[in-house]
Amino acid sequence: MPDEVLVERRDGVQIITINRPEVKNAVDGNTARQLMAAVDQLDADAELRVGVLTGAGGSFCAGMDLKAWLRGDKPVIPGRGFAGITMTPPRKPLIAAVEGYALAGGFELMLACDLAVVAENSRFGVPEVKRSLVAGGGAAMLLPRRIPSTVALEMLLTGDPIGAERAAALGLVNRVTPVGGALDGALELAATIAANGPLAVAATKEIASKQADWTVTEGWKIQAEIYGPVMASDDAREGAAAFAAKRPPVWRGR
Template structure:
């Protein structure tokens, strides 16, 4: 569950060079080539989400979308846990881990335009699980556990799980998770289609970066338009879907990158994308 939101987000910061920012920050942001890695850095609190984390994640995804060099992102947690959800101590101090109009950590209502991959080790619970649902792809270590325990405390998973989990997995599976509050493990999550890849414990981040690099190698305009269509298709009627898709793909098909893709194929070389 997420309580009433904060207002505003930090101004986007310039992308970091290779390597992480200082370890004292609640969120670390690292660049690995064209992939941005966002790490929730509160391992002593199981990466519980407070106001500082929310502001920093929102700033990081703004940076991701605003950079011509970054093509995809990875969201993870430090210390072997993805996130245990909202920090209740911070909540009692009046902090809220959400951004007005954008949702939890600035991504559950308005995910970034560019693809985001979750790299999950250990627990992804409550709000932490809802951050996973805000991502487009999920890589999990074998120890990962996914859960929506809100009903066990007479709360509602209001940051996206109740809305979006039934779209990501079969309805019966979603309802069992939502209504019992019991978690599922990585293998079960993969079997029901929530997780793309299960890897050895400790390997989720590297595998997620590898997957993000495959995405990042593709035409950025085409990737962004494809994500936009896929995200909204459940909300469109069939007729509306064709019309909205046409609006989104027309600039892509007429772009320099589209011509470059065809030319590179004909010349048997790697395309050079310019994002225009």
């Protein structure tokens, strides 16, 4: 199969690049399977701390490959969602590095990431209704939780896109860079995260991503179950010892 997804390792960071620039990185079934394999590798490899998801050729992702879909080639993995990511994001942090278009399923891929660094020329939207389709890869359900519901409904019901400045004002993205700078900006952010204790980062992401489903009372109990092993780990002791000795910590992931 062609390499429709490129994977690179760089100092504990995995860079995942959708490599279909001729169709603005639209996702077909083969691409979805390769993306799923890449994020599974991110979680399985102890030397990898953070993932960065981006697209080749100046565009992030235009969503589902509609021509492939009409042939019956669907980019949804059962139990995993669109591109094998939207229903089951990786346990480790994943940062979107967006240039150009993040539309439809591409926008939903960005929503599945924990953080987003975007170029000032980026455009974001869910145009499914314009094709009598539904944003079932997460946008219709999750976007109203991320931004004011009236704004989310406007985006979902009109299908009209917004730009990087508006996305930043709404809190949809973390940082805006000059055109061509999204990947470097995402790698800078990834390096900061990768320098932290990997067990603590994973536990913190798990608590933050699941807390909306808990009551406050049960949340105290559940989060203690998640962070308890981290507090008792060798890495926790190393963090305290390194702080006391005024030296950089050496994480072992245990």
